[in-house]
Amino acid sequence: AQKVTQAQTEISVVEKEDVTLDCVYETRDTTYYLFWYKQPPSGELVFLIRRNSFDEQNEISGRYSWNFQKSTSSFNFTITASQVVDSAVYFCALSEAKIGETSGSRLTFGEGTQLTVNP
Amino acid sequence: DTAVSQTPKYLVTQMGNDKSIKCEQNLGHDTMYWYKQDSKKFLKIMFSYNNKELIINETVPNRFSPKSPDKAHLNLHINSLELGDSAVYFCASSQDRVENSPLHFGNGTRLTVT
Numbered sequence: 001a002q003k004v005t006q007a008q009t010e011i012s013v014v015e016k017e018d019v020t021l022d023c024v025y026e027t028r029d030t031t032y033y034l035f036w037y038k039q040p041p042s043g044e045l046v047f048l049i050r051r052n053s054f055d056e057q058n059e060i061s062g063r064y065s066w067n068f069q070k071s072t073s074s075f076n077f078t079i080t081a082s083q084v085v086d087s088a089v090y091f092c093a094l095s096e097a098k099i100g101e102t103s104g105s106r107l108t109f110g111e112g113t114q115l116t117v118n119p
Numbered sequence: 120d121t122a123v124s125q126t127p128k129y130l131v132t133q134m135g136n137d138k139s140i141k142c143e144q145n146l147g148h149d150t151m152y153w154y155k156q157d158s159k160k161f162l163k164i165m166f167s168y169n170n171k172e173l174i175i176n177e178t179v180p181n182r183f184s185p186k187s188p189d190k191a192h193l194n195l196h197i198n199s200l201e202l203g204d205s206a207v208y209f210c211a212s213s214q215d216r217v218e219n220s221p222l223h224f225g226n227g228t229r230l231t232v233t
Contacts (some may be wrong), residue, residue: 033219038158045209045224052219089160097212101183105150105219109162 001006004094006110013082013093014118021077021113023092025078028055034068034075035107040088082117089114122146125210125225133202133229133233140228141197142210150174150215151193152222153185168193169215200232 003026013019025034033053036048049059051068059066063080093107123144132138144151151163152175167175168187181197197204207229211222 025192034134035221036225043207044226045162045211047221047223050219050221091162103214105215105222106160106164106167107154107222110161112160 001097002029002032002094002102002108002109004040004092004110006090006092010114010116012116017117018078018080019082019115019117020079021079021090021092022023023075023110024072025075025092025094027044027094027096029096031096032093033105035076035093035095036066037091037109038088039091039094039108039112047090048077077116078098082115084117084119087115087117089102123210123223124224125208125228127228128226129229131230131231131233134200134202136200137196137198138200139197139229140230142195142206142212144191144210144212144223146212146214147213148214148221148223149190149191150213151187152173152211152213153193153195154209154211154224156227157207158206162209166193166195171201197230200230202232204233205230206217 005024019035032053034051038046065078067076089112092110095105095107125142150169152167156162165179166185170190184196187193187199207227209227210225213220213222
């Protein structure tokens with residue numbers, strides 16, 4: 001069975017601090033996908049990144065960066081120089097690969113980390 | 120312009136009533152989903168349809184019935200509503216021809232059962 005653990009329920013930082021959100025996953029699949037989603041106070045779910053299990057390169061997008069380490073089954077998310085607008089709940093999610101099948105993406109979500117960035 | 124739209128945004132109703140939530144996507148995606156977010160913000164898949172065919176049906180009470188008239192629409196009908204059904208329900212879609220493509224979510228429907 002798949003499982004995603006986000007051990008940090010809430011994190012509070014002051015603007016301009018760097019913050020890392022942890023994500024640890026469990027799966028028996030050798031091929032899988034990892035995602036991060038953001039849920040701001042307005043409630044919508046915003047896709048941030050998708051990473052497959054064969055690509056362990058870290059990724060940077062502006063102030064966001066992701067560190068995928070297969071050896072520790074972790075896919076951590078760092079926000080550099082945080083801003084008030086980064087305040088949201090962040091979800092890590094896992095999906096097993098369905099190569100050649102049209103069976104959709106069954107995402108297993110972590111419980112989310114509430115990030116509050118104070119001015 | 121909205122990619123995945125759900126209506127209504129808020130739904131307040133009494134126990135025992137029947138209600139529906141509608142979802143439409145204009146992204147040309149093949150697969151649509153319903154997810155439930157509980158009061159602790161935990162997200163769990165309920166159903167998935169690919170080209171109008173049910174492909175994922177999690178352990179959901181049979182009071183919940185999804186209906187997909189075409190691949191751009193996936194509605195959720197709930198019979199005999201219970202207090203525990205109060206949650207935020209998210210519709211989503213993905214382009215399944217792209218392997219494990221990201222889900223695009225609607226803005227959610229907050230259902231409150233009194």
